[in-house]
Amino acid sequence: MSRMNIRRTIRLTTPFVLASLVFCSTGPARVRNTDAEPQVIEIHGKRFTYEPAEITVHKGQTYNLHLSTDDVAHSLRIKALSFNAVMKPGQPDDVLFTPEQVGDFKADCGVFCGVGHTKMTMTVHVVE
């Protein structure tokens, strides 16, 4: 290929290469944003249990805890992880939760809700 043909080839292909780069760079970014959406975990509190009674989450990952209750006020409290979110009857709430420590943690209710209040617990497993 002559020098002139090479220049012509470069001049003709450059816009397509740049367009491809733009297309490729926006494609994965969209996927990344979708992946960044926190996973939703539904937790329902009622005298004197949580449903589910245990959850498993990954360290450093952010979750959207969808908390709800219908009877009286409760909370989801994980003392070891400095987390406490009040659950009000009839007012479901979304709370972001990012565990930063691996282990099995006890969650309990931080709002007195009756005679079985101290037995209202669940387990949060945080894994790598």
Ligand SMILES: [Cu+2]
């Ligand atoms: Cu309680």
